[in-house]
Amino acid sequence: MQIKRVGIVGAGTMGNGIAQVFAQSGFEVRLCDQVPAAIERARGSIEKSLAKFVEKGKLTAPDRDAALGRLSTGSDLDTLADVDYVVEAIAEAVDAKTAVFTRLDAITQPHVILSSNTSSISITVLGAATSRPDRVLGMHFMNPVPLMTLVELIRGQATSPESMTIATALCTTLGKTPVEAADYPGFIANRILMPMINEAVYAVMEGVGTPEAIDTVMKLGMNHPMGPLTLADFIGLDVCLAILNVLHDGLGDPKYRPCPLLRRMVAAGHLGRKSGRGFYGY
Ligand SMILES: NC(=O)c1ccc[n+]([C@@H]2O[C@H](COP(=O)([O-])OP(=O)(O)OC[C@H]3O[C@@H](n4cnc5c(N)ncnc54)[C@H](O)[C@@H]3O)[C@@H](O)[C@H]2O)c1
Secondary structure, X not given: OOOOEEEEEOOOHHHHHHHHHHHHOOOEXXXXXXXXXXXXXXXXXXXXXXXXXXXXXXXXXXXXXXHHHOEEEEOOHHHHOOOOEEEEOOOOOHHXXXXXXXXXXXXXXXXXXXXXXXXXXXXXHHHHOOOOHHHEEEEEEOOOXXXXXXXXXXXXXXXXXXXXXXXXXXXHHOOOEEEEEEOOOOOOHHHHHHHHHHHHHHHHHOOOOOHHHHHHHHHHHHXXXXXXXXXXXXXXXXXXXXXHHHHHHHHOOHHHOOOHHHHHHHHOOOOEHHHOEOOOEO
């Protein structure tokens, strides 16, 4: 079955980037979010990002206009009734995600693949909330989606090889490189990244170094393009905390225990770049 129309649920940091790459690659995109202001922000981000591509000569103005013409937005999930593929990118919370998967299962045609951009939550659990666990998989894009080429593809316990083949081909069409990971908490990317970010937060809490010092050590000493605390602000501290909780609960090892400073910052609403305040001010 040819995939022409793609539904994206959640128009936050990730959803808007995912919608943009699908629209740029010729797909008709329906982007849904329950918060109208999020949809407005997403449109603004997509327009700004496409304008940058045009400025840099990587996209023509007519192609930008065509991509924008393929994008429609709304708050009603029912508009996804006739899509051929879905990417869910709502908050990193298992109850919210299972509720959306159950709803998507009822709305969309039975053959449609329902994928999740989750950073850490079990794909098998999301699949079990539907009547089509063989057509549920993880499609974990990286932030910022228009620039980062990796997509981690996660095979749940019941995901069929056919679904993985379709998702792999889709990644290639989007100009992305897929890497397959098994369905364990945090998969590959966040199993390795989040303990490093968490350790950097512990280092701040214990006064080992300032955020600037810690980020500079990792940039100049380890050749990372961005320090772990700058990256945490970029990802969203709430998202980092949610992922660490999944790692801690799912793997049971105290080494994944979220740093109390991270918990405190999230409780205070200091979520990083998206809230204007995190380890740095924005
Ligand atoms: N932020 C990152 O760097 C990053 C990277 C890779 C993967 N992810 C994953 O992507 C997903 C989204 O993360 P984000 O950073 O974009 O979050 P975000 O908080 O920026 O955006 C989430 C959006 O989902 C919307 N939403 C919540 N519940 C909804 C529902 N039931 N129906 C429709 N919309 C709903 C919210 O209104 C919000 O606009 C999470 O699973 C996260 O773990 C995040």
